[in-house]
Amino acid sequence: MIAARLLEPGSKLATMRWAKTHAIKEIFGLEPESFDENSFYRALAWLAEKQYHIEQRLFHHRYSSQSTPELFLYDVTSSYSEGTDHEPADYDDNRDNKQGKKQIVIGLLTNIYGAPVTVRVFEGNTSDTAAVPEQI
Secondary structure (H helix, E strand, O other), X not given: OHHHHHHOOOOHHHHHHHHHHOOHHHHHOOOHHHOOHHHHHHHHHHHHHHHHHHHHHHHHHHHOOOOOOOOEEEEEEEEEEOOOOOOOXXXXXXXXXXXXXXXXXXXXXXXXXXXXXXXXXXXXXOOOOOOOOOOO
């Protein structure tokens, strides 16, 4: 997935098609039967489970030899959903003027140079509360 995102960005389906037309499995030593769309979902589930610990290690690695930055930048955006059964999507005022659509809110925290520190996905019903990461 990483190679595809760097060399030929696209959807998971596009990545599978790209991998079939290139020697990706051979280059990375992947078993043909272990490389399918479900393997992407398993990898993403693993990353979601480990996200907090990965971000912690990266943060401490980046700033262990220097002082922690005094300024971080934070921004949020939203994305609406066409379906009705998507967690953590929820109904709220929609920035895209898509009335009756569920949405999620995505928060990104970066250092002053724009390098990501953490990203979080929040329920779409955040108009009354600020979507702020609990801790770094």
